[in-house]
Amino acid sequence: MRIRRRTIALGAGITVVLSVPLAISVAASANNDVLISRGRSAIASSVRGSTWVAGQVTDSDPATRWASTDGPGTQWVRVDLGGMQTIDRVRLRWDKAYAKTYRVQTSVDGANWKDVYATRSGDGGTDDLKRLGGSGRFVRVLAIQRGRSGGGYSLAEVKAYGPESAALRAVTPVSGSLAAGLDDGRKKETAFELVASAENSTLSWREQYAYIEDIGDGRGYTAGIVGFCSGTSDMLDVVNEYTRRKPANVLAKYLPALRTVDGSDSHAGLDPGFTTAWKTAAQDPIFQKVQEDERDWMYFDPSVRMARADGVRALGQFAYFDAAVMHGISGLRGIRAQALRTAKSPSDGGDEISYLTAFLDARADEMRTEEAHRDTTRVDTAQRLFLQRSNLDLAGPLSWRVYGDSYQIAAG
Template sequence: MTRILLIGAPIAVAVSVWFGGDGEPQRPKDDPSLRISRTAAAPDPLKAGTPEQQRELEERIDALPPGLADPAKKEIAARLVASAENSTLDWRSQYGVIEDIGDGNGYTAGIIGFCSGTNDMLQLVEHFTERHPGNPLARYLPALREVDGSDSHEGLGAPFEAAWAKAAQDPAFREAQDLMRDRIYFDPAVRLAKMDGLSTLGQFIYYDAMVLHGPGLGPQGFYGIREAAMAAADTAAEGGDEKAFLGAFLDAGRHVISRQKTEQTRDSSRIDTAQRVFLRQGNMDLQTPLEWRVYGETFRIDS
């Protein structure tokens, strides 16, 4: 994991496209107030557009085909991410996994790599504890708040690791992980990709980048990477070529990966020998069979 410190999960995202009456993405030529500003820093997605514009845009997005949110495609996405995060296609076996992989983010755990140093693990445990106060992880909330933003294990350690594994045996905690994965990463990424007029593959590329880099606004976060790509190519919703834009997005993400601290976090095979392969093949709907390589290991999904 190389994600930077989270700033919270942006559910309302930056307005960068408008949709016609038929629900098809169109370049917003007639209303420049809806266009995203091309500045060096990514805009705050929570402050773009009026509430009325946001509501209408959300309705338009809801009317679009499900894309990656289709259950079969979402399962493929989960397996693709698990191959990069945990070297397995069996993502459901990862709820109880917890370790420090030495990337500076403290503990990495669960189905999406919730990290003690990047706020998403804290969000998860707070959410779970609100609904299930007596859970094994509740006593560690003060420590999680203290270590948030660092790689420290202070107040956690082996007892916390055991508590995580015990909590993962509870279906309610597994459900909480699913919910927070969707709330922090999957839903914002897919909805923003639809706003940008992207295919199912493009939606997955956004989702994977959101998981890897976190929903940060800086140059190393997801929104900063998207802004760098938009400076290099128009999105499909702006009338650009989707493959060209996704190539620029992958270039921007790979640049961030190349500047990471360790050899492990600098590995860009999830881009080079997975996502670029699908893009070169023109597999914009993520049709199976899919075959790719991550960390030198070959994976395949037949159906």
């Protein structure tokens, strides 16, 4: 007899795993056993080609299937039920490329998800999951770890069942490139807004070119769109590059002093005029472009490359970038190394949610080593919150808190 294991959360971090024989699962009542997903639109995180598009999981044709691109890591297929529905049962028919670890989730908005079923012991075939007690406009199968050593994931059908009734209410779904990483322009903008909420207490990062102050963290002056510091070389790099592009500028005369104070919290040679000069330079479009280019070259591009190599989606890419902004690329590497002692990366066959949990734990530990950064809410009430909602693609709408302030980014 085949056994299905169902994980049930009991609260306070406690879970139990129930092994339930399919043959004795309690069937949904007749009133709750109406197929509500037939013919509904579906999208997926990736497709292997035009023969394996997402819509084939709802077309009622047993000969068709969705297939993701090959490789380890997380993939998903999402069905839009057209409006709010009660979802009591989901029937999955896997192809040979099945998921060993996967979650069935529901969502009101298509961005923030709630588990109705989770397993780490999937074995392919048909999974008939009953008495789920879910609700939402969207149903998603989040495939996390492959059951086979090669290929990707493939489902022939995703059938959702519920009571026979009209949709309770319409919901505007998320739009845009849902499965894109931070190479997508809108997702990149979201990442910059998230960083600005923590660095500058605003989403308007383009208004921060002129920002400069000593926040008492031992790094001297902190300034600009991602907090370039006089004590950590990146401010020196910014002024060097500005002077290369525009030799006659108001900051050039401070280069000798910036070289002297690099590696310390000293203001020697910078006071009293440096902060005024920085604010003046910030009105110059050339200096603004230098700040953006240096941010990308020093922090964004290398951290996103590292994250993509580790197989994490947009949320993980942002988590790497934010760590690089605060701790530098070398600090990011240390945090990553600590996480890898606890969990495998997705590219190495690991569970993405478990790996990102380990990464955020390591990040918070690193923050606590510095008195000025012991407040870990930029991790705990932002990044960890998105992870708890399984928003691995960093899709809007987003809502979070940082250092006591609340922020929102609408679906876009």
